[in-house]
Amino acid sequence: MDIGDKSPKGSSQGRQDNAAESSANQDEDLDPSPSQAGYRLSIVKCLVLYPIAILPVCIGLLLAYWFRVRWIKLTCRKCPLVNASYVLVKDIDGKERVEVVRQVVVEKNKNVVGSERDRLLESLREKAVVKYIEHRCMRYFYDDLEKKYLLLRGYDSGVKCSAMHSMALGLKHGDHRERLCLYGPNSINVPVKPYHVLFIEEVLHPFYIFQLLSISLWMYEHYYSYAVCILVLSTISVTTSLLQTRKNMQQLHDMASHSSQVTVCRDNKDPMDVPSESLVPGDILVIPSTGMTMPCDAVLLTGTVIVNEASLTGESCPVTKTALPIGTEAVFVPAKFKHHTLFGGTNVIQTRFYSDSRVLALVITTAFTTARGRMVRSILYPKPLDLKFYADSLKFLGGLGVIAIIGFIYTCALQATTLGPLKTIVRGLDIVTTVVPPALPAALTVGTVYALQRLKKHKIYCISPQRVNLCGKVKLVCFDKTGTLTEDSMSVQGVMDVSDKRFYPLAEDPSQLCRGPLLFAMATCHSLTIINNELVGDPLDVKMFNSTGWSLEEPGEDASRFDVVVPTVVRSPASNGVNMELGIIRQFTFSSELQRMSVLVRNLASSDSKMMDVFTKGAPEKIAELCRPETVPQDFKRTLQALTGDGLRVIAVGHRTMQLAWHKSERIEREDVEHSLTFGGLIAMENTLKPETAPVIQILKNANIRTVMITGDNVLTAVSVARTCEIINPWSHAVLVKVDAGPEHPIPLVSYELLEDVGKHRSGEESVGIPIDLEMQHGNGKKVVKLEMVKRDVQLVIDGPTFKAVRTHYPDLVPKLMVKGAVFARMSPDQKAEVVVDLQKIGYGVCMCGDGANDCGALKAANAGISLSEAEASVASPF
Numbered sequence: 001m002d003i004g005d006k007s008p009k010g011s012s013q014g015r016q017d018n019a020a021e022s023s024a025n026q027d028e029d030l031d032p033s034p035s036q037a038g039y040r041l042s043i044v045k046c047l048v049l050y051p052i053a054i055l056p057v058c059i060g061l062l063l064a065y066w067f068r069v070r071w072i073k074l075t076c077r078k079c080p081l082v083n084a085s086y087v088l089v090k091d092i093d094g095k096e097r098v099e100v101v102r103q104v105v106v107e108k109n110k111n112v113v114g115s116e117r118d119r120l121l122e123s124l125r126e127k128a129v130v131k132y133i134e135h136r137c138m139r140y141f142y143d144d145l146e147k148k149y150l151l152l153r154g155y156d157s158g159v160k161c162s163a164m165h166s167m168a169l170g171l172k173h174g175d176h177r178e179r180l181c182l183y184g185p186n187s188i189n190v191p192v193k194p195y196h197v198l199f200i201e202e203v204l205h206p207f208y209i210f211q212l213l214s215i216s217l218w219m220y221e222h223y224y225s226y227a228v229c230i231l232v233l234s235t236i237s238v239t240t241s242l243l244q245t246r247k248n249m250q251q252l253h254d255m256a257s258h259s260s261q262v263t264v265c266r267d268n269k270d271p272m273d274v275p276s277e278s279l280v281p282g283d284i285l286v287i288p289s290t291g292m293t294m295p296c297d298a299v300l301l302t303g304t305v306i307v308n309e310a311s312l313t314g315e316s317c318p319v320t321k322t323a324l325p326i327g328t329e330a331v332f333v334p335a336k337f338k339h340h341t342l343f344g345g346t347n348v349i350q351t352r353f354y355s356d357s358r359v360l361a362l363v364i365t366t367a368f369t370t371a372r373g374r375m376v377r378s379i380l381y382p383k384p385l386d387l388k389f390y391a392d393s394l395k396f397l398g399g400l401g402v403i404a405i406i407g408f409i410y411t412c413a414l415q416a417t418t419l420g421p422l423k424t425i426v427r428g429l430d431i432v433t434t435v436v437p438p439a440l441p442a443a444l445t446v447g448t449v450y451a452l453q454r455l456k457k458h459k460i461y462c463i464s465p466q467r468v469n470l471c472g473k474v475k476l477v478c479f480d481k482t483g484t485l486t487e488d489s490m491s492v493q494g495v496m497d498v499s500d501k502r503f504y505p506l507a508e509d510p511s512q513l514c515r516g517p518l519l520f521a522m523a524t525c526h527s528l529t530i531i532n533n534e535l536v537g538d539p540l541d542v543k544m545f546n547s548t549g550w551s552l553e554e555p556g557e558d559a560s561r562f563d564v565v566v567p568t569v570v571r572s573p574a575s576n577g578v579n580m581e582l583g584i585i586r587q588f589t590f591s592s593e594l595q596r597m598s599v600l601v602r603n604l605a606s607s608d609s610k611m612m613d614v615f616t617k618g619a620p621e622k623i624a625e626l627c628r629p630e631t632v633p634q635d636f637k638r639t640l641q642a643l644t645g646d647g648l649r650v651i652a653v654g655h656r657t658m659q660l661a662w663h664k665s666e667r668i669e670r671e672d673v674e675h676s677l678t679f680g681g682l683i684a685m686e687n688t689l690k691p692e693t694a695p696v697i698q699i700l701k702n703a704n705i706r707t708v709m710i711t712g713d714n715v716l717t718a719v720s721v722a723r724t725c726e727i728i729n730p731w732s733h734a735v736l737v738k739v740d741a742g743p744e745h746p747i748p749l750v751s752y753e754l755l756e757d758v759g760k761h762r763s764g765e766e767s768v769g770i771p772i773d774l775e776m777q778h779g780n781g782k783k784v785v786k787l788e789m790v791k792r793d794v795q796l797v798i799d800g801p802t803f804k805a806v807r808t809h810y811p812d813l814v815p816k817l818m819v820k821g822a823v824f825a826r827m828s829p830d831q832k833a834e835v836v837v838d839l840q841k842i843g844y845g846v847c848m849c850g851d852g853a854n855d856c857g858a859l860k861a862a863n864a865g866i867s868l869s870e871a872e873a874s875v876a877s878p879f
Contacts, residue, residue: 034091034135036148038084039076046075065204069096081148082131089135099133106130106181120150124182136381137368139184152182154281155364156297161328161337164362168301170265170284179280186279186296186366188256188373190380192249198242207440208234214433221426237445244465256376258295258345263288265360279363287359291348296363297370298342299324299332303359304352306529307342318349318536320527320589325667334364334371339589345372349531352554378860400436407431444469455879460866464878470863473845477700478836478858481711481721483851484868486687492547493648495522496682501633506684511549515572515580517655518681521615523550523570524584524601525653530554538590540649544683549573569604581605585612585662588670595619596626598674600665610661614673616654620682623652627679636679643684644716653680687717693725701726708839710824710832710848710858715799718825728822732793737817739805748805750813795822800831807834815842832858 053060064071072086081087087099106128120143124130131142133149140149155164171179193201202208211234218227262279263271263286271286276295279285285298287305294307305321324332324340334341342348342361351359367373408428415424437443451468455461462468479485494506497518513519526541530552535542545552553569572580581604590597596618602611616623620640624632633639643650654677660668700707707727711718715736722728739748798806798821806813818838827835836858839846848862859865866879 034089034140036081036090037088038079038081039072039086039088040079040084042075042077045077049075062204062209066206068098072098082142082144087133087149089133091136097135099135101131101133103129103131104181106178120152121182124152130182137373137377139182141182154183154297154366154369155299155332155362156334156369159332161324161330161332162326164299164324164332165301165326167282167362168265168284168360169268171280171282172267176266176278176280176283179282180278183280183366185277187259187277188367188370188376190249190253190256190376192246192253195242195246198245199238202238202242202245208238210436217426217429217433221430233443233446240449241445252376252379256372258293260293260295262286262292262295271358279366281363281365283363285361285363287342287348287351287361289351289359291350294342294344294346294348297334297344297365298361298363299334299337300340300342301360301362302357305342305359306349306351306531308347308349309343318529318531320529320587322587322589325669327667332364339591343372344370345375350529397436404432404435407435460879462879467864467878470845471847474705474847474864476706476708476839476844477847477849478708478710478839478862479727480832480850481709481713481718482687484849485693485709485721485725486689491686492543493684493686495684496639498631498633498679498681501631503633503635503639503682510544510547510683511573517613517615517678518653519548520582520601520613521617521653521655521680522683523548523572524582525597525599525615525617527587527589527597528552529568540651540685543685544651586665586668588673590618595622596674598670600660600668600673610659612658612660612665614656614658614677615680616674616677617651617683620650620652623654623677624679626674627654627677631677631679633679639682641716643682644720646720648684649687649713649717651683651685653683654678655680687721689721689725697725697727706844708822708824708835710827710835712800712827713825715797715823715825718823719797722823728795729793732795732822734797734822735794736797736799737802737806739802747809750802750806750810794820796820797823797825799824800826800828803827803831803835814838818842829858833861836861 049060053064069088072088076086085101087101088096089099090096106124120141123144124141133140139152141152142148143150203212211230215227215231215234218224218230258276260276261273262276263273264279265271265284265286279296284301285296287300287303300321300323302323304323306318307321308318320339321342322340324337330336334343341364344365365373368377408431411428411431412424415427419427448465448468452462452465492510494508495510495513495518496506497504497513497516507513510519510522522544526537526545528535528537528541528545530536535545535552550573551571553571568584570582570584583602583604584599585602586600588598596616598614598616601613601615602609603613616626620636624636640650656677658673697707709718709722709727719728719734723730723734728734733754736753738751738753740751796817798817803817803824806817815838818835819842824831824835836846836848840861840863845864846862847864847866848858849866849868850859851868859867864878
């Protein structure tokens with residue numbers, strides 16, 4: 001088997017790439033080899049410490065329960081990991097957790113020969129009994145070579161794409177049994193603790209123990225009324241917290257659990273039905289034509305699949321997945337090959353296949369290592385909340401504790417001569433219960449519950465009640481644009497065709513265009529499909545296609561008219577009784593990393609079977625780079641700025657003709673298609689503001705809460721929307737921060753550009769320097785960059801590439817940009833989260849509001865994340 005070196009890579013994704021991006025974001029806490037230390041029980045230490053812990057009213061056992069790591073270190077001795085009974089694992093957030101060493105018996109299979117792609121898996125197969133720990137729902141096995149516990153990976157790392165096609169015959173039954181012992185069942189089982197266990201865990205919290213002791217003291221002193229009131233409040237607090245915790249657990253369990261019968265190919269025999277729990281990496285899954293819910297992550301080997309990824313991305317439009325190209329020598333990484341990967345928890349709507357061939361997929365990950373499993377783990381093990389808030393709370397309680405101890409000592413010293421020892425101690429403890437109020441946790445819980453009820457009346461639901469306390473420090477709100485500030489749907493405002501390097505005037509009705517590259521691109525360059533006689537896909541593509549007046553036909557299995565299957569055919573309206581038919585031979589689906597998509601198209605009436613047309617659409621700047629310079633109109637930038645300045649979303653089109661045989665069209669690389677294009681024109685679409693957007697922004701401003709936009713859209717389009725809803729003030733100047741990079745600049749140079757055409761300010765005022773004088777390292781010297789500006793407020797606009805360059809080369813400049821930044825455009829999902837974190841670093845309490853899709857990372861990073869999506873991806877968002 002041809003195996004590549006392990007080289008995981010990440011990439012930034014956009015709206016249609018959110019499943020892979022969410023998967024990557026949610027897996028940030030996954031460490032394949034965390035810091036570890038081994039411990040074994042020490043009989044001597046146990047004989048000494050356990051009696052001490054038990055005798056004084058089990059106080060020592062309570063401390064052992066609260067500080068389990070400390071207790072393990074006290075009662076155990078450190079030893080090599082191979083001999084350990086307990087392993088202390090340090091998380092990526094720096095916290096230590098105790099994991100119990102377990103063993104599993106591996107069913108041996110003597111008939112399996114050949115080396116495995118994974119050294120750890122191969123070494124485990126040679127043993128009868130292997131040791132492992134479960135850390136954050138993941139299995140880590142002891143490796144004799146590394147002398148530590150390592151994560152057992154699936155086929156999502158270290159396998160060449162070409163090797164995956166050689167696995168299409170399926171696993172042997174013995175091999176499957178071995179892997180099932182090692183990987184475990186393919187189930188995302190979130191345990192739901194019984195009520196009595198939750199009650200005990202809640203009551204054993206230090207605050208409630210202190211309350212119980214305080215109530216006992218008051219009862220002893222006959223303060224029955226006060227004691228009963230505190231007892232009732234505490235009971236209500238515990239009950240409310242218990243019911244909410246149990247409800248959240250049950251909801252997460254119901255959402256995560258999935259079991260079904262699936263069809264697999266094993267031993268190169270006929271397909272067989274098995275429970276989905278028995279799937280392991282390496283299994284060959286048969287995707288039925290009627291669709292299914294994916295029980296695992298799998299890479300598509302044959303056929304084409306239409307998938308609804310709303311459960312992961314929040315986007316309801318179906319996505320087309322194509323088979324992994326044969327012969328690709330690149331190492332498979334799900335984020336890079338997302339358009340060939342079926343993610344766990346997503347719904348397969350329909351499949352397309354050649355003749356009687358089956359649609360096959362190779363299982364690459366199962367259980368908690370799948371995209372759905374990683375999402376569940378991100379909920380079970382969230383990143384720490386605002387540590388400063390809780391650190392300050394602990395400091396406050398610590399201060400009260402010091403005062404209480406001083407009061408206790410003073411009272412005992414003062415009354416030791418007048419009262420007996422018992423009464424003296426009781427009086428001193430009264431001081432302690434007065435200084436440190438036992439009703440504090442109950443009062444906080446009741447206040448939180450009341451706040452949740454008020455939110456619920458406004459149809460705002462919270463799955464993380466502790467976040468309510470953090471909302472009071474929010475001083476800045478970040479908004480996504482599309483779907484949050486603006487409507488999801490778009491309308492085609494017009495198209496601008498090109499001839500002789502000149503733009504035609506904007507044509508409002510694309511269906512009236514002459515048959516040419518621009519019209520053909522609008523009719524074919526999309527990922528639309530027909531489901532239940534309805535055209536579905538990205539809303540932008542649906543609007544664009546419908547505006548042409550063409551119709552779409554999916555031949556399915558009936559390919560008798562063609563020498564091979566044509567996935568999709570588009571047909572023009574009849575002209576002189578003749579319809580034009582274009583067959584979409586190959587799709588290179590949209591990638592936000594590349595900011596474009598392309599299709600290979602053949603005119604079905606053409607006698608030349610090798611003549612194909614390439615149509616590419618995407619971000620205007622990217623398309624212009626791919627086109628031959630002599631075909632791009634000279635006023636391209638000015639025309640683009642005029643359209644985007646009006647708040648329109650602009651898409652550019654490029655095209656070329658090439659000679660290509662049918663069988664080669666399925667193997668050709670994207671880079672070999674998307675070059676030397678001829679510029680075809682511009683498509684202008686409008687995305688209107690939601691009616692409630694402007695009033696909400698104004699309410700926040702009246703409360704002195706700053707507002708910021710973080711979007712993946714075009715800079716000028718984002719600025720126009722920001723001005724319309726007044727995220728950028730009418731009296732402010734929008735200044736674009738740019739990076740000048742090239743051979744002459746070893747280190748990118750930051751510059752500034754006033755967006756005069758977008759602003760509503762008056763010109764002709766006296767120029768003065770704004771309060772941003774930047775001294776930056778450039779080459780071997782320093783260059784002071786000063787921006788001259790009119791006497792008005794300045795709000796900065798930063799795009800994704802500039803933000804990345806500034807973080808890399810000028811980290812000291814980042815806080816200054818955060819202070820004045822109003823619009824962050826062309827931002828990837830990772831960069832959205834980075835902006836939130838950078839804003840928090842300069843002292844802002846940040847709220848993020850998004851649609852639950854590519855905003856997941858930012859929603860989780862914010863002090864308060866508000867998801868406007870009801871999809872399962874928004875479960876990770878507190879509100």
